[in-house]
Amino acid sequence: MESLPNTQTLSQPRRLNTPTREALLQGFEAHETRSRIWLGVEVLIIIVGLGWWLIQPTTLPGWQWALMFTVGFLGLFDFIVSQQLSNRKLINDVRPDAKLGKHTRDSLLAATERVKEKLGLSQHPVRVYLAREKEVNAYAMRLELLPGWHLFNQVQLNRSIVHLLDEKELESVIGHELGHIYAWSPIGSRCMLIHALFSGVLTLLIGQALSDYEIALGAPLLALFVTRWAAFSTWTTQIRMIEFLCDDYGACAAGVIPAMTAEIKIGIEQEARAELLQQVLQAKAKNTSVPISDLMQAYEDALPFGEVHSESAREHMKANIKARMAGDETSSMKGFFNYIYKSDDTDHEALDEIIDRSKRLRQLAKVPISLPEVIKNPQLMEQCVQQIEAHPQHLLLHLEEEIDDRQVTHPNVSRRLLYLWRNREAIMAD
Numbered sequence: 001m002e003s004l005p006n007t008q009t010l011s012q013p014r015r016l017n018t019p020t021r022e023a024l025l026q027g028f029e030a031h032e033t034r035s036r037i038w039l040g041v042e043v044l045i046i047i048v049g050l051g052w053w054l055i056q057p058t059t060l061p062g063w064q065w066a067l068m069f070t071v072g073f074l075g076l077f078d079f080i081v082s083q084q085l086s087n088r089k090l091i092n093d094v095r096p097d098a099k100l101g102k103h104t105r106d107s108l109l110a111a112t113e114r115v116k117e118k119l120g121l122s123q124h125p126v127r128v129y130l131a132r133e134k135e136v137n138a139y140a141m142r143l144e145l146l147p148g149w150h151l152f153n154q155v156q157l158n159r160s161i162v163h164l165l166d167e168k169e170l171e172s173v174i175g176h177e178l179g180h181i182y183a184w185s186p187i188g189s190r191c192m193l194i195h196a197l198f199s200g201v202l203t204l205l206i207g208q209a210l211s212d213y214e215i216a217l218g219a220p221l222l223a224l225f226v227t228r229w230a231a232f233s234t235w236t237t238q239i240r241m242i243e244f245l246c247d248d249y250g251a252c253a254a255g256v257i258p259a260m261t262a263e264i265k266i267g268i269e270q271e272a273r274a275e276l277l278q279q280v281l282q283a284k285a286k287n288t289s290v291p292i293s294d295l296m297q298a299y300e301d302a303l304p305f306g307e308v309h310s311e312s313a314r315e316h317m318k319a320n321i322k323a324r325m326a327g328d329e330t331s332s333m334k335g336f337f338n339y340i341y342k343s344d345d346t347d348h349e350a351l352d353e354i355i356d357r358s359k360r361l362r363q364l365a366k367v368p369i370s371l372p373e374v375i376k377n378p379q380l381m382e383q384c385v386q387q388i389e390a391h392p393q394h395l396l397l398h399l400e401e402e403i404d405d406r407q408v409t410h411p412n413v414s415r416r417l418l419y420l421w422r423n424r425e426a427i428m429a430d
Contacts, residue, residue, distance in 0.1 A: 013392035072203030088131035101163035168258035175253030179246035267413035
C-alpha cells in the first residue's frame with residue numbers, strides 16, 4: 001500500500017469533551033425513570049387493548065388469531081436463536097491444554113471469578129463463552145422476562161480479543177461486559193415479558209383493524225416493528241452514556257491503566273485491519289470481474305486470531321488477493337461462466353468514493369505520541385492524554401469515528417481514554 005504523508009490537520013478541532021461520572025449517573029437514572037413510565041403505558045395498553053379485542057366480533061378463525069399472537073409474542077426473542085447457533089462454546093468446555101494467546105482455559109475462568117469478586121457479583125451466575133470469531137470484540141446479553149427472572153445472562157469473548165489482550169486488560173473487558181448485564185442494564189431490557197405481551201396484543205389489535213383485508217396476517221411484523229421502536233429506541237440514544245459507564249465498571253474491576261491500554265490495543269488493531277480492508281477495496285476497484293465476496297474471503301483468511309499489525313499479515317493478504325485474481329483471469333469457457341455466475345453488482349462509484357475517503361483519512365496528521373510505547377510503559381499514559389488534549393485537530397488513530405463519533409453507537413478511543421483519565425480518582429476510590 002502506498003505511503004502517504006500524514007501532514008494535514010482537521011479544519012476544526014475534534015469533539016473531545018467527556019461527561020463526568022456524576023452527570024452519567026444522573027442521565028442514566030433519568031433514562032430509567034422515562035423507561036418506567038413507558039412500561040406503565042405498555043401495561044395499560046395490554047389490559048385495555050386485550051379487553052377491547054375480546055368484545056369484538058370474530059372475523060378470523062381462532063387458530064389464525066392464536067398463530068398471529070404467538071408470532072408477535074415470540075418474534076421479540078429472535079436474537080436468542082442467532083446467539084445459540086453461533087460458533088462458540090462455554091469456557092468451561094474448552095480443552096485444558098488449549099493455548100489462547102497468553103491465556104488458557106483455567107486462567108480465563110480464574111480471571112472471570114476475580115472480576116466477579118471485585119465487583120461484588122460472586123453470587124450471580126453468568127455464562128462466559130469463547131467464540132471462534134476474528135473480530136476483535138466482546139458481547140454481553142442479559143435477558144429477563146421480569147427484573148430478577150433471569151434466563152440467559154452471558155458474556156461472549158471473541159478469540160481475537162483474548163489473543164490480543166493481557167490478563168488485566170482482559171479483566172477490564174470482562175468487567176465492561178458484566179456492566180452491561182448488571183449495573184448498567186436498562187430496565188427496559190429487563191422486562192421482556194411486558195414487551196412481548198405488548199407486541200402480541202398489538203398484533204391482535206392491528207389484525208382486527210385489518211381483518212377485512214388480506215394483509216391482516218402481516219399484523220405481527222408491523223407489531224414487532226412498533227414494539228422494537230417503542231421499547232428500545234430511547235435506549236439506543238443513550239448507548240454512548242452506557243458505554244462510558246461500562247468502561248468505568250471495567251476499570252473498577254481491573255484498574256484504570258489496564259482499561260486504557262486495552263482500549264489502545266483494540267484501537268491499534270482496528271486501524272491495522274482497516275488498512276488491510278483497504279487493500280481489498282482497491283483490488284476490487286482494479287478488477288471488476290472478481291466478486292467482492294471472494295476478495296472479502298481473502299481478507300478473512302489473512303486475519304489471524306489476535307494482532308494483525310505486521311508485515312506478514314500484509315504479505316499474506318496480498319498473496320491471497322493475487323491468487324484469487326489469477327484464478328479469475330482465464331479465457332477458457334470455465335472462466336466465462338465464472339464471470340457470468342460469480343460477478344456481482346458492486347456500485348463502483350460508491351466504492352471509489354470509499355477508497356478516496358480512506359486515503360484522505362490516512363493523510364491526516366496523528367497526535368504526536370507513540371501508542372506502542374504507551375502500552376509498553378504505562379507511565380506515559382498521562383503524556384498521551386495531554387497530547388490528545390493539546391492536539392484536537394490531529395487524530396489518535398486513522399479511524400473515521402476518531403473525527404466524530406456522533407454517528408456511531410460507541411465513543412471513539414480518544415474520548416474513552418479521556419473519560420477514564422479524567423475520572424480516574426473517582427474510579428479508583430470505588
